[in-house]
Amino acid sequence: MSQAISKEGLDPIRELAAAVGLSDKEWNHLIFVLGRHPSESELQMIGVMWSEHCSYKSSKRYLKKLITKGKYVLEGPGENAGLIALDAERGIAFKIESHNHPSFVEPFQGAATGVGGILRDIFTMGARPIALGDYLRFGDLNLEKHQYLLDGVIGGIAHYGNCMGIPVVAGHVGSGSSYNGNILVNVFALGIVDRNKIFRSNTGKPGQVVMVWGAKTGRDGIHGASLLASADFESGKTETKEQKIRVQVGDPFKEKVLMEATLECMQSLSSDLAAIQDMGAAGLTSSTTEMAAKSKIGMKIDLSKVPVRETGMKAFELLLSESQERMLAIVEKGSEEKFKAILNKWGCEGEVVGETDDSELLRMTFDGQTVVDLPIQKLMDAPPADLPEPEWPAVQSQAYKIPDEIKKEWEVLEKLLCHPSVASKKEIFKRYDTTVGAATVFGPGQEASVLWVGSKEHPHLGIAFKGVADENFYQLNPRFGAKAAMAKAVRSLSCVGARARAFTDGINVGNPKNAKTQAALSETVEGLNEAIIAFETPCVSGNVSMYNQTVSDGVPRDIYPTTFVVVVGVMDDVRKAVPSLFQSEGSEIWLLEIPGNRELFPEASLYAREFFPELKPSVCPFLDLEGEQRLQNALLKANDLNLMLSCRDVSTGGLAVSLAKACFSEKRFGFEGDLSKTQSRRDQLLFGEAQGRVILEINPNRRSELMKLGAEFNLQIRKLGNVTQDPTFRIRPTLSGSIETLFQAWSSVFK
Amino acid sequence: MSRHWAVVQFPGSNCDHDVLKVFQSLSKKYPEIEPVLHWHEDPIEKNVYEVIILPGGFSYGDYLRAGAIAKISQALNNLEEVIEAGAHVMGICNGFQILLETRLLPGYLQVNKSLKFISDTVSLKIEDEAFPWFTKKNKGEVVRYPIAHRFGNYQLSKIDKGEMKPVLKYQENPNGSIDGIAGVYRTLGKGSVFGLMPHPERAFFEDLRLTDGQPIWQNAVENLI
Known part of the structure; x- marks a missing residue:
C-alpha cells in the first residue's frame, strides 16, 4: 500500500484511494459528501466499507427484491443472522456465509475462520449455536492441488467445529472443473434463542458506552475484505505472500470462551446490553460504522484503548485488522465493570473504547490525534456501481439426434455411484464431531438433518434442515437452478417429516462486471421468489460471494453460478422422523411422483453429462412447483399416518442410484424390482433426473392407504419392488448384480 | 452422604451440558440427585459430591497437551483425597485425558492411528464390572456409544505399573488402542476412577x-442411592 503513496508527481491521497479499490465515481462521491479530502485512516475505512464484500453494491438491486416476510419471521436479512419462530418461547437463528477466497489461498485457516465467523453471527443474536453444515465445491479432484484443498478445508472445519463443540450434521461436497481456480466454502450455522432475549446491532442509543470484547487485536487479515474477498484470482499467482497474509488465523478456544462469556452476559445482564455485533470482515471498521449507522447515533472511539497483542500498530491497522474472536458491544453507562467481570471470568478481554452520542458522526482518535471524523449515515451506502444490464447468453437449442444406443445399465450404475457428487462422504464426515450436544437425531447421510430441541412444553420438538445446490442446473438456467434447489430442499424436509419454514441463501457467482453474472443474480432471485411463494418459505438471511473468477492464460473464467439454499423446518415429534435407508425385509417400495411430461431427453442429468457429453444437454428436467406443494402435503400426511418405514428423494443420478443407496445400511438389504412393462425409454427412467419423485418404503398391508393418499393429492404412484434379505440389486429385466459391488464403488472415492 | 452429582466445567469443556442434561433427566425420576455444574476455579472439597464427571471437550484449548492444564486446576487440586473419601469420578474423552495426566489411572493417549479425528458410533464390549457403573450382570454385554476424538489411542508403557482393569473394549479397534481398550477403571479408597x-x-x-x-x-443411581 504505502509504496503507492510515494510515487512522485501524483496526489498521494488520490493514489491511495485507487489502491484501496475506490473507483473514480466513488472518489468523487466521497469528496462531495465530505467537502474535503479524507485522511488516510478515513480512506482506508471507506475502502472496505464500499468493498463488494461489505457493501453488496453489485447485488443489492436484486437482493432487495427477495421476499423476506412471513408468519414465522422474527428477523429478516440485515442483522447478524435471520430469526424465525420455533415455538412460543424460542426462536431459531440461522445463516450461511462464504469463505471462498481465503480457503483457496490457505484452506485450513480459511475454512476454520469461516466456521468461527458464522458461529459469531449466531451467538451475537443471543442464540446458542447447535448445528453446523458445510457446502463445498472443489475443482477436478484428480488434481493434486484439489486433493490438498479438500483435505485442508475439511481439516479446518473439523478443527474449529469440534473444538467449539458444535456438531457438523450436514453438508455437501461436490467438484467440477469450473471451480479449478476458485473453490467454494460456504458454512451454515443454526442456534436457539430465547425470544425475550434477542440482541441486535441497531439498538444502540446516545449516551452509552462502547466496548471491545474477546481476543486482542493484531495485524492479521488486514485488507482481507477488500483485497481478498472482493477481487478475482490470477492463475499461478494465488499463493502470493500478498494474499497469504490477508488470511486470518483462528483460535477456536478463544471463540469458545468468547461465546460462553457473551451468552452469560446476555443471560445475566440483558437489560444493560444495548446492542452487539461481531467483528468479522474489516473488523473495527465495519462493526463501528454499521452499529452507528444502523442505530442512527454517533460514536467516539479512542483507538489507543483497543487491547493489542502487537506493538507499534498504526491507526489504520487497528481499523482494518481482521483478528478473529472479537465483538463490539454497546452497554449502559455504569455497567462496564459487570461486563468485565463476566468476560474476565472466562479469560476474555473486555475494554471500554468509546461512547455513543447523538451527533451522527463517527469520530476516532489515536494518541490524542483525531484520525477519523466521518458523517457516517451519509457514507454507509456506496454510490451505485456502474453495472452492465443482465444478459444470460442464449442457449442454442441443438439439433441433436437422440442416441439409439443405451449404455449397459450395470456399468452406468456403478460409474454414477463413484461420481464425486454421488459417492459416499462417510470418511469426510467421520472427521467432524456429529453427535456432540446430544441433540443429533439424523446427521450426515440422511435425507435431511434432524435435531432434537425438546422443552418442557414440547418434549419431542425437532428442527430439520437441508442444504442444496446443483450447479449444473444453475449453469444451464439460473432461475431453474434456484427453483430446483428450493424444491429439492423442501422435498427432503418433507421426506423426514418436517415442514419447511424459511431459508438462507449462499450466492456464489463470478465477476459482477459481466452481464452474465448480473443475469445469474437477477434470475436466481426470481427463481427463489417463485419458490418462496409456492412453499411460503421466506429468505431470512444470506450471503453473496462475487469475483469467483480466475484469469487463466489471459482469459477470465467464472465459476458456474452456485447458490446454496439451506431450508429450515420444524417437526412436532422427532421420534417420527423417517430414515432414508431401507428398514425391513419384505416391505414394498413405491414411487410417488408429480404427474407430468417426463419424456425429455437428454435433459441435464448426470447420466447425460457423463455418457453423452457431445449432446450438451440444454433441456431442464421436469419441475412443477405447484405439484411440489401437493407432494409436500402428501408426505407430511403420510408421516402423520406413520405410513412410511423409509423415504428418500430421487435426485442426482436418478432412480436406480437412489434405490441402490437406500440398500446401503449396515444390514445391506437387497432390492428386487421389475420395470419390464414400462413404456418409457429405460435409461431415462433409471437415470433421468425429473424432479418431484420420492421413494417410499411401506408395509405391504398399508398399500390401500398409499393409493388413497396418491388420489387425494393428485400424485401418481407405482410399485417399484420389494426389499430383500438377499443382497442383490435387481431391476428386471436387465439390471442385476451384487449390492456389495455397488457399495464398494460408492465408498471408493473419498477415503 | 450428599447426593450432589457434579460436572466440572473447564474453559473449553463442550460436553458439560450434555452430561448435565442426563443428570437433570435422572433427577426427574430420582429427586435425591442434585445436578451441579462445578466451575474449574473452585476447589472441590471432600464428601461434597458423590459423583464427579470430567466432561469431554478441549479444556484450556488443549494447549500444551490434552488435559495437561486441567490437571493443575483448583478444582482437581486434591482429587485423590476426594476420591479416597468416597467420590466416584468418571472422565469422558477429554476427561479421560485429564485423569491420565493426574496419574490416577495408568497409560497415555496418543493420536489415532489414522492421524485423523474420528467421529462414529462404535460397538463396545463390557469386560468387567466396575462399581457403580457396570454390574456383574453387564459383563459380556455389547453396547454402542458414539466416539469423537483425535487423541484416543490408549497405550501403556513398560513403566506403567498403576493399578487398573480394562472394563470397556472396542469390538473393532478404531484408533489403534492397545488391546482395543476403550475404558479403564480402578477403585481408590472408598471411591473409584473410571x-x-x-x-x-x-x-x-x-x-x-x-x-x-x-x-x-x-446403575450408578441404583448402586449409590
Missing part, C-alpha cells in the same frame, strides 16, 4: 434413538 473415550451421555435419550448408554447411568 476413564473412557466413548460418550455414554450421547446414548441416553430415547429421542436420539440410541439408548445403550442408559444402563451406565441407571
Whole structure:
C-alpha cells in the first residue's frame, strides 16, 4: 500500500484511494459528501466499507427484491443472522456465509475462520449455536492441488467445529472443473434463542458506552475484505505472500470462551446490553460504522484503548485488522465493570473504547490525534456501481439426434455411484464431531438433518434442515437452478417429516462486471421468489460471494453460478422422523411422483453429462412447483399416518442410484424390482433426473392407504419392488448384480 | 452422604451440558440427585459430591497437551483425597485425558492411528464390572456409544505399573488402542476412577434413538442411592 503513496508527481491521497479499490465515481462521491479530502485512516475505512464484500453494491438491486416476510419471521436479512419462530418461547437463528477466497489461498485457516465467523453471527443474536453444515465445491479432484484443498478445508472445519463443540450434521461436497481456480466454502450455522432475549446491532442509543470484547487485536487479515474477498484470482499467482497474509488465523478456544462469556452476559445482564455485533470482515471498521449507522447515533472511539497483542500498530491497522474472536458491544453507562467481570471470568478481554452520542458522526482518535471524523449515515451506502444490464447468453437449442444406443445399465450404475457428487462422504464426515450436544437425531447421510430441541412444553420438538445446490442446473438456467434447489430442499424436509419454514441463501457467482453474472443474480432471485411463494418459505438471511473468477492464460473464467439454499423446518415429534435407508425385509417400495411430461431427453442429468457429453444437454428436467406443494402435503400426511418405514428423494443420478443407496445400511438389504412393462425409454427412467419423485418404503398391508393418499393429492404412484434379505440389486429385466459391488464403488472415492 | 452429582466445567469443556442434561433427566425420576455444574476455579472439597464427571471437550484449548492444564486446576487440586473419601469420578474423552495426566489411572493417549479425528458410533464390549457403573450382570454385554476424538489411542508403557482393569473394549479397534481398550477403571479408597473415550451421555435419550448408554447411568443411581 504505502509504496503507492510515494510515487512522485501524483496526489498521494488520490493514489491511495485507487489502491484501496475506490473507483473514480466513488472518489468523487466521497469528496462531495465530505467537502474535503479524507485522511488516510478515513480512506482506508471507506475502502472496505464500499468493498463488494461489505457493501453488496453489485447485488443489492436484486437482493432487495427477495421476499423476506412471513408468519414465522422474527428477523429478516440485515442483522447478524435471520430469526424465525420455533415455538412460543424460542426462536431459531440461522445463516450461511462464504469463505471462498481465503480457503483457496490457505484452506485450513480459511475454512476454520469461516466456521468461527458464522458461529459469531449466531451467538451475537443471543442464540446458542447447535448445528453446523458445510457446502463445498472443489475443482477436478484428480488434481493434486484439489486433493490438498479438500483435505485442508475439511481439516479446518473439523478443527474449529469440534473444538467449539458444535456438531457438523450436514453438508455437501461436490467438484467440477469450473471451480479449478476458485473453490467454494460456504458454512451454515443454526442456534436457539430465547425470544425475550434477542440482541441486535441497531439498538444502540446516545449516551452509552462502547466496548471491545474477546481476543486482542493484531495485524492479521488486514485488507482481507477488500483485497481478498472482493477481487478475482490470477492463475499461478494465488499463493502470493500478498494474499497469504490477508488470511486470518483462528483460535477456536478463544471463540469458545468468547461465546460462553457473551451468552452469560446476555443471560445475566440483558437489560444493560444495548446492542452487539461481531467483528468479522474489516473488523473495527465495519462493526463501528454499521452499529452507528444502523442505530442512527454517533460514536467516539479512542483507538489507543483497543487491547493489542502487537506493538507499534498504526491507526489504520487497528481499523482494518481482521483478528478473529472479537465483538463490539454497546452497554449502559455504569455497567462496564459487570461486563468485565463476566468476560474476565472466562479469560476474555473486555475494554471500554468509546461512547455513543447523538451527533451522527463517527469520530476516532489515536494518541490524542483525531484520525477519523466521518458523517457516517451519509457514507454507509456506496454510490451505485456502474453495472452492465443482465444478459444470460442464449442457449442454442441443438439439433441433436437422440442416441439409439443405451449404455449397459450395470456399468452406468456403478460409474454414477463413484461420481464425486454421488459417492459416499462417510470418511469426510467421520472427521467432524456429529453427535456432540446430544441433540443429533439424523446427521450426515440422511435425507435431511434432524435435531432434537425438546422443552418442557414440547418434549419431542425437532428442527430439520437441508442444504442444496446443483450447479449444473444453475449453469444451464439460473432461475431453474434456484427453483430446483428450493424444491429439492423442501422435498427432503418433507421426506423426514418436517415442514419447511424459511431459508438462507449462499450466492456464489463470478465477476459482477459481466452481464452474465448480473443475469445469474437477477434470475436466481426470481427463481427463489417463485419458490418462496409456492412453499411460503421466506429468505431470512444470506450471503453473496462475487469475483469467483480466475484469469487463466489471459482469459477470465467464472465459476458456474452456485447458490446454496439451506431450508429450515420444524417437526412436532422427532421420534417420527423417517430414515432414508431401507428398514425391513419384505416391505414394498413405491414411487410417488408429480404427474407430468417426463419424456425429455437428454435433459441435464448426470447420466447425460457423463455418457453423452457431445449432446450438451440444454433441456431442464421436469419441475412443477405447484405439484411440489401437493407432494409436500402428501408426505407430511403420510408421516402423520406413520405410513412410511423409509423415504428418500430421487435426485442426482436418478432412480436406480437412489434405490441402490437406500440398500446401503449396515444390514445391506437387497432390492428386487421389475420395470419390464414400462413404456418409457429405460435409461431415462433409471437415470433421468425429473424432479418431484420420492421413494417410499411401506408395509405391504398399508398399500390401500398409499393409493388413497396418491388420489387425494393428485400424485401418481407405482410399485417399484420389494426389499430383500438377499443382497442383490435387481431391476428386471436387465439390471442385476451384487449390492456389495455397488457399495464398494460408492465408498471408493473419498477415503 | 450428599447426593450432589457434579460436572466440572473447564474453559473449553463442550460436553458439560450434555452430561448435565442426563443428570437433570435422572433427577426427574430420582429427586435425591442434585445436578451441579462445578466451575474449574473452585476447589472441590471432600464428601461434597458423590459423583464427579470430567466432561469431554478441549479444556484450556488443549494447549500444551490434552488435559495437561486441567490437571493443575483448583478444582482437581486434591482429587485423590476426594476420591479416597468416597467420590466416584468418571472422565469422558477429554476427561479421560485429564485423569491420565493426574496419574490416577495408568497409560497415555496418543493420536489415532489414522492421524485423523474420528467421529462414529462404535460397538463396545463390557469386560468387567466396575462399581457403580457396570454390574456383574453387564459383563459380556455389547453396547454402542458414539466416539469423537483425535487423541484416543490408549497405550501403556513398560513403566506403567498403576493399578487398573480394562472394563470397556472396542469390538473393532478404531484408533489403534492397545488391546482395543476403550475404558479403564480402578477403585481408590472408598471411591473409584473410571476413564473412557466413548460418550455414554450421547446414548441416553430415547429421542436420539440410541439408548445403550442408559444402563451406565441407571446403575450408578441404583448402586449409590
